[in-house]
Every structure is written in C-alpha cells, then in structure tokens.
Amino acid sequence: MRNPAAALLLALALGLTPPGIPESRAQPAVAQPADVCAAPAEAMDAAPLPGVFAAVARGELRIMVVGSASTASGGTSSTAATWPRQLQARLAARLQGVMVRVEVFGGRGTTAADHARIIAGEAPRLRPHLLIWQLGTVEAARGLPAEEMSDAVQEAAARLTATRGELTDLVLMDMQFSRFFRANANVEPYLDQLRIAAAASGAQLFSRWALMKHWVDIERLDLERAPRDRRKAVADELHACIAGVLTAFILDGIERDHR
C-alpha cells in the first residue's frame, strides 16, 4: 500500500459493520495482496450512500451498471474479469449475508442518451439501490455536445429521485485515462462537464480517469503501454484494481452514512 490515506480508508472499510446486520455478516479485516492498488485520496472521498446503506441493512443489494465498451469488456480475457463482475464478487465477499446482485447494461459505442433510455426502461423493473453509470468516452471521442451529456444525466437523476427517492444512489464513472485519447480528443471539457453533472444531480463522481492516471504516473498499471501479448492480463488486472477501489469507495459510503 503506497498511499497511507487510501490504506487508512481501506482499513476503515474493512472494519465496517453496518447496523442491523449481525456481527457475523461482516468480514474480519483481511487484505489480499491482489487488492493492493493504492488510490490517491481524492479519488476515494465518498459521500454517504443512503440507498446502499439501507439495502445492506435489509440483506439485499441490487446494483445496476450502465456503460460503454470499457464496462462491457474493456479488453479483458472474459466477462467474469470485467470490473462490474469483480465488484459483485468483492462486495459479496465483504458483505457476508447480503445478497449482492449486479446487472450490466449498455455496450460498445453507447452514449449517455442511450444509457438514459436504458435506465428509464430497466430501473423501474430492477429497482436498484445503486446505479453506477459509466459515460463520457463516446461523447468525447465523437465530439458530441458535452452539455447534452450532462442534461441526460440530470434528467435521469431527477427521474430516479422522483420514483425512488433516497432508495437509489447514483455514482458516475468517467473515462479511462489514455495518453492517446488525451492527445487526440478534447477530453478536458467532458471531464469537467461530468464533475458538474454529478454535482448538479446529487450524484457522486468516481474518477476512473484520475485513478488510472495515478497508476500510470507511479508506473503501477499502464494498459496503453502493455506489450501486445500481455494486454489481456494487464486489462484483467486493471479491472480488478478498479473493482477493488470501487468496493472500498462503496463501503466507505456506507460507513459515512452510518456515522
């Protein structure tokens, strides 16, 4: 663990016991070596997640994930290695006695507007406690209007609040960091607009961009520079790391609600 703040947060999260859950449901603090992908503190600062908190207390956590290619496959070796599946496994392991279900929607080339339609159609059926919405890549790559992207987010968030109230928490996830992407597309306005959209719709931003940039900067994980024959393995590791940090982020959000 390179980052003391992240280590502290992870330790906090590991020692977590939501109220209403028998002690036996919470796992003892065991850090696995494979989980060690230290996150910078600013990528980890979760706000309370009341929807998730209430769901965990009741013993069933439904998570809806919507996103584009980097969520559906992302160059991993199999669907089981993608971050949403890893997240399900990790949360289930950490929240003993809680049934964790993750359903993934979207796919390659889908935009925020496509996602909004999926959410409008599927959320009433799924009644998720947590919606993780990965977006921005397709918009930025194609140069689609950033304001329309944030409009889609704000409208979807408003609809969710109207139908589900505090029962569903919304977390936005931004793009994957890539030097190629940064050099050849005007990414910055989309990153800004996602921050604004999250702040405007009571959602949280999980900055995958900042996280991956941090891992590239400290030479921990660099998918773009991975040799061709190692690319799948590195993608698997990247998704495992993202799922690990996201797990800690969610557990931290529950903990904050508890406090």
Add this chain to the structure above:
Amino acid sequence: MLRPIASLVRPGRDLRVDFIRGLALWFIFIDHTPGNLLGSLTLRNVAFMDATEAFVLLAGFASGLAYGRMLEREGWASTAARVAGRCGTLYVAHIFLFVVFTAQVGFSAAALDQAAYLDELALDPFGDDPYRAMLEALLLRYQPHFLDILPLYIVLLAMFAVALPLVRRPLALLGVAVALYLAARWLGLALPAWRRSAWFFNPFAWQLLFIIGVVLARADPAWLAKRFPWHRGLAVLAILVLAAVAVALNLVWHGPARGWYPPEPLAAWVATVDKTGLHPARLATVLVAVWLVAHLLPAQARFLTSRWAAPFVLMGQQSLPVFCASIALSFLGRLALEASDGVAMLAAVNLAGLAALVAVGVVAAWYSGEGRRKPTPSLPAGPGTATP
C-alpha cells in the same frame, strides 16, 4: 536577443491589443496541448472565458481598424474583395491543418497498435469513410478536435464582408449582431455539422463578440473613455464578482473530490453555461474584462514597449501565421506529450513551442517588410495600419 524583436514591432497602434492577442495565441497553443501543466494556469480555469473569446474579440478589433480605413479609402466592393481573399487564405490554411491532424491521428493510432480497449475511440473517420470525411472537411461540416477555431474565423470574416456597409453605422451594426445572437440562442439558428448536430462554435452567436470588437475599434477612444468611465466602486465590484465566479467554478469542478459539496442549483446553473452558443455569462465576462483591462493597462504603459513584452506584441501583430503555426505546433506538442509527460518533456514542449511561435512572428514581420520600415516618432498615436 529581445532587442531585435522589439525593433520589428510596428509602432503607431494600440500595443495593448497586440500584446493581449499575442498572449491569447500562446494560451491557445497551451490549451491545445492537453496534458500540459501550464494548461491549469490559463483563463479557462478561473473564468467563464478563455483565449478563444479574447482571440475573436481582438480579431474583430483588428478587422475594424484595417478594413474600416480601407472602406473609407476604397469603398465597399474593393474592401469586401480583400476580406474574401483573407477568407480564402484562412480556408486553405484550415485544410492544410486538417491534413496534418489526420496524419497525426493516424500516426498515433498506428504507434498504439490498436489496443482493444480503445476500440471505441473512432477518432479517425478516415478509417470508416474516407471519401465522405474528405468531402465533409472541405464543406467545413467535419471539424476534428482542436480544429474548430479557424472555421469559425472564416465564417465570421465572410459575415463581416457582407456587413461592411454597416460599419459606418455602429448602432445598426450592433443591432443586427444582437438580433442574430438572440436568434442563435433562442431559435437555435446554427450551422449543421457531420455526425453531430451543429458546429462546436456557433458563428451566429460568436459574431456578436467579433462585431463588438469592430465597433470598439471604430469608436473614438476619447468618446469610449467618456461613455465607459473608470469607477473605482464598480471596478471593485467587478473584480469581486470575477473572483466569486472563480471560486464557484472550482468548487463545482474540484470540491466534491475533497468533500466540499457545492449547492446543487449552482452546479445545475454552471452546467448550462455553454461555450458553443457563447452563453451570456461568457459574453459578460469578456466585456467586464475588456473594461477592466482598458482602464488598468494604459495604452502608453511603458511595459508594452519593453523588450519583455515585444515577443507577445509581435505575435499579436502577425496573428494569422502565428495562429496557424500554433495549431500545427500543438500537433507536435501533443505527440511529444503522448510519448512522455514528465517535467523535462513539459519544459521542452513549452519552451520550444513559445520560441517557435515567436520565430514565426519574427519571420512574418521581417518578410512583410515591417521591420525595414523605420519607426518614425512623428506617426500619430492611435489606430494605425493593422492586419486582421
């Protein structure tokens, strides 16, 4: 080294305009090289404006000076022909830069070996549909990332050529410009684009800034000073508002990651401040900035004739070649930062970039014979010759 540069500066014009234009051109280079740490020091991080607004306003100002005088001497047809010629030059420059951009993306993509996780980043439409992409680029309906300012400038100049007869009637000119701006904002008047709904910079909205520049250039400076006088209380208020905007913007962008949550309505409002249609908040920011700078930086400020300001003044005076060079250089800068974004590379890109821009300004000034003209102190101070 800076002294010879200073000798190439054309005297007899408002050096503030040239200096700020030069600065804006440098900022455009910085903002066009993502990953550049200097990018977090430019205007866009603290205000509802960036170098584009300054560039368009001052392009209008320079056009007002140059073509306004020509209009008086040679009449509408001749002046309009000159403006149209300028449009043609800009168009050719844009197509050249487009080819360079396409080559750069192709090079980067090949170097990257088409990593699977980037398969969504269809940044090169030439791969899918090369003939169509070429046609759309020629029609200016396809504008790749970072290549959207020149098409805007081309259309602004073309509109200016048509509006030339109104230049002598500033109120009518402003009236038409405001009407067009309102039509763009509320009726959705825009130019169509390929694969997206409209141009990134809506020329029907941005023309207002250009025309304000034209009108300011044509107005008598003494009349302007009387009409918009310095008011200390108002200035303090303006600075406070600008500071509040800077704080609010940064709270919305960076607050949540540090646990400071901005009020939702504030963030929702910030989300509506668009650059495409030059949101009134952006327009107001530019106008307030112009008023503040016009009063806080006197035209005769000694700083402007100092050798440290000379490179920027010179770049501002040779804005077209310097602008095109800055876009072309930003391609190289992006390739370099893609290879490495360490401190050494950042310093190299920024130093080489600025030096190259100044060099282009020097060569352009020397080539056009400006440097060989002896600066004559008897020249009237005030608007002199200018190139848009």
